[in-house]
Amino acid sequence: MNLINDSDRHMARMMCVMALKSSEDTARRVARQHLSAAQNGIAQGRIAYGWVRKGEHKGQLVPDEADLVVRIYQDFMSGESAYAIAKRFNVEGIKPPEARTWSSNMINKMLRNPRYAGMVAYGGRHRVGGTRVDDGWSLVLFDDDGRPYLGSWEPIITPKLWSQVQFELQRRRQEAGIHLGKARPAPVRKYFLSGILRCSKCDRGLVGHAYKQRKTGKVVRDYICPPTVQGGCGGTAIAASTTDAAIEEAISAFLRKQLRTAADNQESAADAITALQARVDQDLARKSDLIQRWSSGTLHETGLSEEDYFAMLSGLN
Ligand SMILES: [Zn+2]
Known part of the structure; x- marks a missing residue:
């Protein structure tokens, strides 16, 4: 097409709109397939460290690797940094998954991965809000009753230890002055x-x-x-x-x-957005408090049972 020419330029606009539409449709269809696999507890993508990654026994526990995962979680909770853990593993000559040396980035990823606690991780579309908070909870997929979807694999870490690690990750980020939801700038x-x-x-x-x-x-x-x-x-x-x-x-x-x-509805829309934002912030704070009580075992202090917990979590979600 010759874009100097008016009618060709019009044609180009139309073609781009069509192309965008069809690529969005494809993305939505693919996302839906991934979501349904995730809801059925089927492991997707690369299998994480701790389980057999290839071949006939794919997905089965590897005891030595599982022990190491437990050690990472425990060392982290005893106050060590991801960097210190990675450094010590390298000194001890422990071989990492698909790389030559351990890095703090690898350790951090493992500490956030909900799969270790048997919960389904899902980072695709069809998510509401969650991705604002950059810890492992933002990767967990919940059902309509607010319960995490559970995977078909054998967990390595208890959900409570995993939850405690997520709070510890948040606490250390805040201490370091890194605010939630402020990720790196998008690539140009x-x-x-x-x-x-x-x-x-x-x-x-x-x-x-x-x-x-x-x-x-x-x-x-x-x-x-x-x-x-x-x-x-x-x-x-x-x-x-x-x-x-x-x-x-x-x-x-x-x-x-x-x-x-x-434009006509602009003013009332702005008010509605402010009100909704305030409610979202309030609910996020309540959810965080609730999950913390559950993971630290102090739920009963507020007179709540585990059943109440899941019911409330569902409402908040
Ligand atoms: Zn060509």
Whole structure:
């Protein structure tokens, strides 16, 4: 298409909207399949350290590795840092999973993994709120009654020890001045239509490509169809700046239209959002307090039974 031309530009906008729609549909379908597997307690993705990772006995407990996992949890609760644990394992010559040496990052991941306590971990879509808090609880999948889904594998850590570790992780983060929910900045993508635009000749997704113009020495960015060895036909190239600008224009036109419709209800919406945010914060605090009481075994002090606990957790979820 020639994006200088008005009708071609209109066509490009429409095609991008369609492409975005269909890639969203695919993402939703894949997410739904993963969710249903997770709800059935089927282990997904790579099997964690502590269980057989490949072959006939996949998913069975590896006693030596399980002992080490227990040791990590216990050492952490006795006040050691993830860094100190990793360092000691390296000194002792213990071999880590799929790497040469242990790192504090690995230990931290293991301390957060709900699978060790037999609970299903799920990081996909179909989640509400949870991911705001960066500890293992945000990975746990709950059913409609507020009970964690349990996996089909043999747990290594008791849910109570695991919960205590999550509180200890939070406590140490706060002590170090790291606030909840403030993750690293999102990666910058220079070619935001890579894989969304398609080659009109062979239908392969176009990819970003930069080269230096010989005459001017300026860097030019294109979307190109990759060569045949990479599954394309190499027959299409389109200027990234013009294309990106056309899409941006279309998106802002779309958003302006949305905003116009929303403008009328704006003030009442702002109030409603403030009120809802306050309620979410309050409920998160109550949930955190409840889980802490359960994990430290002081539930009875407030006159609550385990049944009450799950009922309340369900309500809060
Ligand atoms: Zn092509």
